[in-house]
Amino acid sequence: AAALTGTAKSTWASFLKSIASFNGDLASMTAPPFILGKTSLVEYSAYWTEHPKLFVAPAKETDPEKRALAVLTWFLSTLKQQYSSRSEKLGSEKKPLNPFLGELFLGHWDDEEAGRTELISEQVSHHPPVTAYSIFNEKHGVRLQGYNGQRASFASMTITVKQVGHARLHIDAFDEDYFISLPALHIEGLVYGTPYVELEKSTVIQSSSGYFAKIEYSGKGWVSGKKNSFSATLQKTGSKEILYNIAGQWTDSFTIKKGKTEIDTYSAKANPTTPLTIKPLEEQDPLESRRAWAKVVAAIDKCDYEETGIEKSKIENAQRELRKKEKAEGTVWERRYFSTIDDLPVVNQLVEAASRWTVSQGLSPLLLDEPAKTNGIWVFDEKKYEDIKSGKKDAELKAAAEKVEEATAH
Numbered sequence: 001a002a003a004l005t006g007t008a009k010s011t012w013a014s015f016l017k018s019i020a021s022f023n024g025d026l027a028s029m030t031a032p033p034f035i036l037g038k039t040s041l042v043e044y045s046a047y048w049t050e051h052p053k054l055f056v057a058p059a060k061e062t063d064p065e066k067r068a069l070a071v072l073t074w075f076l077s078t079l080k081q082q083y084s085s086r087s088e089k090l091g092s093e094k095k096p097l098n099p100f101l102g103e104l105f106l107g108h109w110d111d112e113e114a115g116r117t118e119l120i121s122e123q124v125s126h127h128p129p130v131t132a133y134s135i136f137n138e139k140h141g142v143r144l145q146g147y148n149g150q151r152a153s154f155a156s157m158t159i160t161v162k163q164v165g166h167a168r169l170h171i172d173a174f175d176e177d178y179f180i181s182l183p184a185l186h187i188e189g190l191v192y193g194t195p196y197v198e199l200e201k202s203t204v205i206q207s208s209s210g211y212f213a214k215i216e217y218s219g220k221g222w223v224s225g226k227k228n229s230f231s232a233t234l235q236k237t238g239s240k241e242i243l244y245n246i247a248g249q250w251t252d253s254f255t256i257k258k259g260k261t262e263i264d265t266y267s268a269k270a271n272p273t274t275p276l277t278i279k280p281l282e283e284q285d286p287l288e289s290r291r292a293w294a295k296v297v298a299a300i301d302k303c304d305y306e307e308t309g310i311e312k313s314k315i316e317n318a319q320r321e322l323r324k325k326e327k328a329e330g331t332v333w334e335r336r337y338f339s340t341i342d343d344l345p346v347v348n349q350l351v352e353a354a355s356r357w358t359v360s361q362g363l364s365p366l367l368l369d370e371p372a373k374t375n376g377i378w379v380f381d382e383k384k385y386e387d388i389k390s391g392k393k394d395a396e397l398k399a400a401a402e403k404v405e406e407a408t409a410h
């Protein structure tokens with residue numbers, strides 16, 4: 001990307017100085033106009049399933065080992081979308097819009113083979129920011145749910161982000177669960193004004209069928225020398241035998257080896273993503289992200305940063321007003337699709353099993369993230385979903401939307 005020049009260069013320099021003293025909450029930072037993104041973080045859940053065929057593939061594998069490999073392959077295919085699609089489309093990472101409490105992102109992918117895969121993403125916490133999501137394909141009985149927040153720190157001109165939360169895949173046909181931990185990342189290229197994500201350290205996938213995958217990330221100048229690199233292994237939990245070795249670049253292609261024999265390769269280029277379908281803005285609920293941020297996005301498109309600030313403040317002031325009212329009434333904002341639970345037994349033993357590996361590598365044991373870090377352990381609430389689908393909650397939804405619209409209007 002072209003190096004920064006003129007005012008952009010000076011605003012970026014002062015921005016970097018401000019990051020040096022930031023408090024860890026990325027969302028609270030005011031970034032220079034050219035780095036402002038037009039996408040809310042609540043939309044990022046969609047990156048998990050832009051390849052519906054790969055998402056449902058495990059449901060067709062009757063052999064548990066091959067099914068675990070299909071899950072690992074799907075997970076690896078999501079990394080490019082999650083962590084580099086904005087740089088590819090926009091030339092660099094951008095600062096996401098900071099979702100307000102209750103902000104929704106709803107959509108689906110239609111694929112001739114996979115059928116319909118539905119996406120529900122909701123900002124379930126604003127302080128700290130936490131996004132929860134549920135993505136499911138009824139035809140193949142494959143469901144992903146999870147939640148995540150970010151803890152950022154800054155050192156030697158690099159922003160390091162640790163993700164809190166986890167993802168969990170369930171395959172109905174085999175009543176199988178996969179615990180998926182989230183990669184830590186750091187932002188490179190800040191000093192040139194073209195920030196991009198590099199993944200680091202390792203993550204694991206632990207299945208209830210007794211398969212364990214670990215993925216170790218490395219970047220340019222590290223062992224592998226190439227940026228966005230990884231190497232992964234799949235083994236039976238507790239066994240030393242490596243069943244499969246997978247290695248390559250998560251932004252490009254990777255090969256799958258059984259022993260010394262290469263049995264498959266995956267290339268992002270050969271796997272185009274399926275577009276997400278969402279409702280036209282006028283049909284969206286006022287809490288849906290693209291409708292809620294439409295005026296801010298329009299102002300950014302016009303490069304009218306004063307108007308951007310005004311429209312953003314309207315949304316932020318409305319949120320402060322709603323929180324104040326709830327405090328006065330002793331109520332809390334009703335999360336539309338998610339609830340918190342005290343414990344997640346189905347995941348605990350997976351986390352415990354996966355921790356045996358992380359501890360054996362001298363890493364810290366995996367935790368199901370202390371609830372305090374994310375204002376609770378968030379799970380998709382099927383009952384809430386059914387009540388909404390049946391229309392039972394129409395009045396409540398309408399009232400919630402009116403509250404937000406009324407608070408934003410003035």
Ligand SMILES: CCC(=O)OC[C@H](C)CC[C@H]1O[C@H]2C[C@H]3[C@@H]4CC=C5C[C@@H](O)CC[C@]5(C)[C@H]4CC[C@]3(C)[C@H]2[C@@H]1C
Binds near residue numbers: 030044093159197
């Ligand atoms: C205030 C700091 C700032 O604006 O710095 C300017 C730069 C844009 C760099 C910081 C931003 O970089 C973005 C990258 C974002 C992550 C990308 C992908 C994911 C995966 C997804 O499943 C969950 C969210 C996550 C972790 C994003 C979190 C927010 C990140 C780090 C943005 C930074 C503010």
